[in-house]
Amino acid sequence: MDKRKKGSQELRLMVVGSRGPTQFILTNVILGREVFAKDIHSISVSRKNTGELAGKRVVVINGPNLYDKDISQPKRKMELRRSKCLCIPGPHAFLVAFDIEAISLNEMRAPKLMRKRFGQHCMRHCMVLLGYEGNVEVAALENRVRKTEWHLKELIEKYGGCFHLFSKNWRDRSQDQELLQKIERMVASLGGGYFSNHTFQKAEDSVRKEEKKLRKQKAAEIKKAWTEMEKQYIPEDLYQHKDAYTNTVGAEIRAKAEVDNGWLRTSLARGLGTGLVAGAVVGALFGSIEGPGGMVLYGIIGGAVGGSAGGTAQVAIKHMENRVAPPARLNFNAIFINRFFATPRP
Numbered sequence: 001m002d003k004r005k006k007g008s009q010e011l012r013l014m015v016v017g018s019r020g021p022t023q024f025i026l027t028n029v030i031l032g033r034e035v036f037a038k039d040i041h042s043i044s045v046s047r048k049n050t051g052e053l054a055g056k057r058v059v060v061i062n063g064p065n066l067y068d069k070d071i072s073q074p075k076r077k078m079e080l081r082r083s084k085c086l087c088i089p090g091p092h093a094f095l096v097a098f099d100i101e102a103i104s105l106n107e108m109r110a111p112k113l114m115r116k117r118f119g120q121h122c123m124r125h126c127m128v129l130l131g132y133e134g135n136v137e138v139a140a141l142e143n144r145v146r147k148t149e150w151h152l153k154e155l156i157e158k159y160g161g162c163f164h165l166f167s168k169n170w171r172d173r174s175q176d177q178e179l180l181q182k183i184e185r186m187v188a189s190l191g192g193g194y195f196s197n198h199t200f201q202k203a204e205d206s207v208r209k210e211e212k213k214l215r216k217q218k219a220a221e222i223k224k225a226w227t228e229m230e231k232q233y234i235p236e237d238l239y240q241h242k243d244a245y246t247n248t249v250g251a252e253i254r255a256k257a258e259v260d261n262g263w264l265r266t267s268l269a270r271g272l273g274t275g276l277v278a279g280a281v282v283g284a285l286f287g288s289i290e291g292p293g294g295m296v297l298y299g300i301i302g303g304a305v306g307g308s309a310g311g312t313a314q315v316a317i318k319h320m321e322n323r324v325a326p327p328a329r330l331n332f333n334a335i336f337i338n339r340f341f342a343t344p345r346p
Helices: 022-031 073-086 105-118 120-125 138-148 150-158 173-189 198-217 219-232 235-259 262-290 292-310 312-324 332-340
Strands: 010-017 047-053 056-062 093-099 126-132 163-167
Touching: 010 022, 010 173, 022 047, 022 056, 022 093, 022 126, 022 163, 022 173, 047 173, 056 073, 073 198, 073 235, 073 262, 093 105, 093 120, 093 173, 105 120, 105 150, 120 126, 126 138, 126 150, 126 173, 138 150, 138 163, 163 173, 198 219, 198 235, 198 262, 219 235
Parallel strands: 010 056, 010 093, 093 126, 126 163
Antiparallel strands: 047 056
C-alpha cells in the first residue's frame, strides 16, 4: 500500500541485507560516517540512525540480516516488528544491499523472504544496491549488470528493476548526489509517498498508544517543570523554553515507545512461550532415555533453558533504549530545568 504524503522533510530508508556486512557498509555510506565498524557482519537488535545524504535529512533503519543463522525465529520475529516500529509510518524505500562479487544462491532467493516479511507489494519500493571495492570503472560494472551477468540482471528484476552501484568507501562523498537522486526518482515514480501495510499500521498504532501512556505518566513532571519555568522566565522567553522542553521530552518518549511497546511485548511473551514449550519437549525426549522420572526432570530443565532463550529479546530492548534514546530513566526536572533555565528573570 502506498501512502501519499507529499513534501516530507525526511527520507525513511529501510536498509536490508541477506548476509554479511554489506547492509552495514551501505548505512555508513549513506550517513557519511562509521555508524557500524568495518568488521560488523550481523546485529541482533534493530537500529535507527539519522543524518544527511547530499543535504537531505535521512532516517536509516537496520535490522538483522535475512539469513542470520545466529538468531532464533522468535527473536527474528521480534526484531522485524521493532524495525517496523522504528520506521513508522513506513519507509519511502527499501534499499537491498549486496556485494557485487559475492552473491550467493540464497541471495537469489531473498525476494521471497522480503515479500514474506514486509508484504507482497514492498518490491515496488525496493532498490538494489550493489557494493564494490577499489577504484573501478563504474560504467564497466553497469555493463556487467545489464548485459553480461544474467544472475545480476535477474536479481534486480525481482526487486522491481531499480539498482545503484556504490563504493564501499564511506568517505567518498562524490557518490551522494547520484544515490539521493535515484532514490527520490523512484519514490516520485510511485506517487511521492511511503510504503505501508497492515503491519506498519499496527506498529504505528502501538507506538502512538505507548506514547500516550508515557505522556500520561509524565504529566505531573511536565506540569511541575512548566510551573518552574513560569517563575524563572519573562513572558517573551517563556514560550520558547516551554517548546524546547516539550519537544525534548516528546523525542525521548517517542524513542522509548519505538523500542518498547505493547506489540513488541506481545512478541516477547510469545517467544518466551515458544521457548518453554520447545525446550520442554526436547528435554522430555532426552529424559525418556532415563525413564518417566527422567522425562519430568529433563522436561523442566529443557523448559527453563528454552524460556531463557526466548526471553533474550527483553535484554535487547534494554540495549536498544541506550542506542536510540537519551540515557534511560532520565529525571526530567533535574536535567531539563537546569538546561533551559539559563536566562533567569532580571
